[in-house]
Amino acid sequence: MGIKVLIPYLYVLYLVLFFVGFQGLVQGRLLSIKKPDPNNAAATARCTISSDLGGAPFGNVVSFSDGLPNKGSGIPYFYLTALDPTARDALKDDRASLTISEYPIGTCGKIDPENPTCAKITLTGKLKLVDENSKEAEFAKSALFSKHAEMKGWPKDHEFQFFKLEIENIFLIDWFGGPKPLTLDQYLHPSLNILAFIL
Numbered sequence: 001m002g003i004k005v006l007i008p009y010l011y012v013l014y015l016v017l018f019f020v021g022f023q024g025l026v027q028g029r030l031l032s033i034k035k036p037d038p039n040n041a042a043a044t045a046r047c048t049i050s051s052d053l054g055g056a057p058f059g060n061v062v063s064f065s066d067g068l069p070n071k072g073s074g075i076p077y078f079y080l081t082a083l084d085p086t087a088r089d090a091l092k093d094d095r096a097s098l099t100i101s102e103y104p105i106g107t108c109g110k111i112d113p114e115n116p117t118c119a120k121i122t123l124t125g126k127l128k129l130v131d132e133n134s135k136e137a138e139f140a141k142s143a144l145f146s147k148h149a150e151m152k153g154w155p156k157d158h159e160f161q162f163f164k165l166e167i168e169n170i171f172l173i174d175w176f177g178g179p180k181p182l183t184l185d186q187y188l189h190p191s192l193n194i195l196a197f198i199l
Contacts, residue, residue, distance in 0.1 A: 121170065121171065
């Protein structure tokens, strides 16, 4: 395989590794506006939408982890409560997506986050409850609590549970010209992709 053909594949591999690995690199968060007073429901409501939308999509901000620091698997895990629409909706209709942008880590410079050169990936699939007595639940707990330590102290009476996204489709934009083709196998096994392209 020629070097000109190999370069785009290596670039896609770099971006996959970047997205799988960048979550552990982000330590701080930038806030550009003041957070609404939690006692002011009207002001807070302006930042969200109702979860009772008759089957319409519902976006929400959730923390996730795909493994211990520097040991990401690529499969996102979540710690959710049915008091929140994300878990409540997933228990009724498990179709879901997760979008991650390069913008928060500061490598996009001063360009707009929507600019295609500021990479973003959307994983779509099924948001599934993890069996609480399984080894996978132990993995999810270690993965999440190692990156989001405050979760350990969240209220027990809220009945938080572990969920995972069973990925079915990957949508990657990192430049003008539309999404890059990326299979689930390529996403989950990036090191194997290098060998396949070299051979």
